[in-house]
Amino acid sequence: MKAFLQNEIRLFFSRKNYLVWIVGVLAVVFAYRLYYVTQYENYAQTVLEELEENAKDITIWESEYQRQCMELWGDNSAEKFAHASLLLNAWKQYEQTNIRLRYYWEQAWDENGIRRTVLEEDENLIAIEELGEEVEYTGIFRGSVADWRARMLLHKAYQQSGTEEPVCPVVPQAAWLWKEAFSGNSVLFLIFTVLIILLHFDAWANEFEYATCYRLYILPIKKEWLYLERFFVRVLVSVVCVGSAAGILFLLGTARYGTGGQMLLVISEQGTQTVISIWSLVREEILGMLLYIVFLTAAVLLISFIVKTKMNALMICAAFCMTGIVQTTASDGTGKGIVEWLPQLSALTLLMLLAGCILIRIRED
DSSP states (O other), X not given: OHHHHHHHHHHHSOHHHHHHHHHHHHHHHHHIIIIIIHHHHTHHHHHHHHHHHHHHHHHHHHHHHHHXXXXXXXXXXXXXXXXXHHHHHHHHHHHHHHHHHHHHHHTSOOXXXXXXXXXXXXXXXXXXXXXXXXXXXXXXXXXXXXXXXXXXXXXXXHHHHTOOOOSOTTOOOHHHHHHHHTSXXXXXXXXXXXXXXXXXXXXXXXXXXXXXXXXXHHSSSOHHHHHHHHHHHHHHHHHHHHHHHHHHHHHHHHHHHOOOTTOEEEEXXXXXXXXXXXXXXXXXXXXXXXXXXXHHHHHHHHHHHHHOSHHHHHHHHHHHHHHHHHHHHTSOSOSOGGGGGHHHHHHHHHHHHHHHHHHHHHHHO
């Protein structure tokens, strides 16, 4: 058995797989620098553009509610006038905080001033919370009412923890990068997915293409065990390859921006919003990523065994990969990402392993 394991490990460490791993690591480094660091460096400009758009909305809606108040003045409908006055006051307050935020971001960089103003801006909306769904289309909540409630939860959580709330939520610190990498809907997660596919798409196809599959019939070992042995070896080396790339990513983030372990996040589960620390979420995502590696390796090996040719196996894996990208990018990013799919991934992995064992037994017979 030891000899078989050593042989499987030797088969994996081909020049092709060494090259794939190196390219994968380089892709992670480039994604870190060109996407995440650039996103962070451009964050202030992005905020200023949003504030400019907010100023336009404020002008429109403040004028609208001013007009409504003038039309309703003196009417018998005191309730409608009070409603319009309440919203007019909210928009006037929004105008003042928006002006201050533009000043702090553009002319006098002041993190404490930004924190105070953002908190004030959100607290001013408490007065119109009951009207939330009725007026959220105007943009006064800076998103949906649920977004505003999530921000209020974060404000409260940071105040209770005695930690300063970050002005920029996308600093590429180590914890944030790992949260992104293992989330299931990010550039880094896509790189890891492609890396695993490229490492294993020829796991069985090589033997069929080079007409060496006859060895399956003469090896003194049950063919099901041979299939499982190759699967477990491939899972182990997949974890090592992805883990080493993630380790390099961690070092890059820590060296320049720190670990970022103080950050808090709001996640939505079954309609309930909860505040958790970023490391708590990362720990759960790592578990999900490990199971995802097991699942994806099982899927690629099964496809490689069934299809028998490297090019066809690669094309089918790429098609499944694109389908997964469409599904994950459709996520709103407020949940736990891939962690939510743990039961389904577990069941599918077991089914694919069973299918592989059955198919290799049938091929033997």
